[in-house]
Amino acid sequence: MVENRTSHVLIHGRVQGVSFRAWTQHQAELHGLKGWVRNRRDGTVEAVFSGPGNLVEVMLKACQGGPAGSRVEKVEILNRGDPEFDPSGRFEIRGTA
Numbered sequence: 001m002v003e004n005r006t007s008h009v010l011i012h013g014r015v016q017g018v019s020f021r022a023w024t025q026h027q028a029e030l031h032g033l034k035g036w037v038r039n040r041r042d043g044t045v046e047a048v049f050s051g052p053g054n055l056v057e058v059m060l061k062a063c064q065g066g067p068a069g070s071r072v073e074k075v076e077i078l079n080r081g082d083p084e085f086d087p088s089g090r091f092e093i094r095g096t097a
Contacts, residue, residue: 005053006035007080011045011063013073020045021093023067028091031055038094046097 011020016039024037024047033055035048047063049056066072 002052002054004051005056005080006048006050007056007060008048008078009046009060009063010040010076010078011047011066011072011074012043012076013066014069014071015045015066016043018069019067020070023070024063025091025093027062028059031059033059034089034091036092036094039096041096 021037021039024045028035028037028049031051033049033051035050037045037047040046049059060075060077063075064072
């Protein structure tokens with residue numbers, strides 16, 4: 001049985017103005033992950049991915065490449081832990097923080 005996990009990350013580099021949030025939402029939904037993504041005023045993108053641990057890891061690796069036009073310098077993991085989202089929820093794009 002695959003264990004569910006949650007990872008809270010900051011993505012650094014050229015990640016705003018390149019459809020990074022929409023790409024992240026699409027990729028997370030393809031992998032059946034819950035959580036959210038948003039731009040931050042400091043130019044980073046912040047995201048939380050929750051679901052099967054192996055798929056969260058796949059998503060973290062995907063974020064290292066990002067969509068066309070992006071240039072990811074670093075995916076910083078702020079926290080890893082147990083799932084925190086309602087399994088019936090969906091992955092959402094949130095407003096800038």
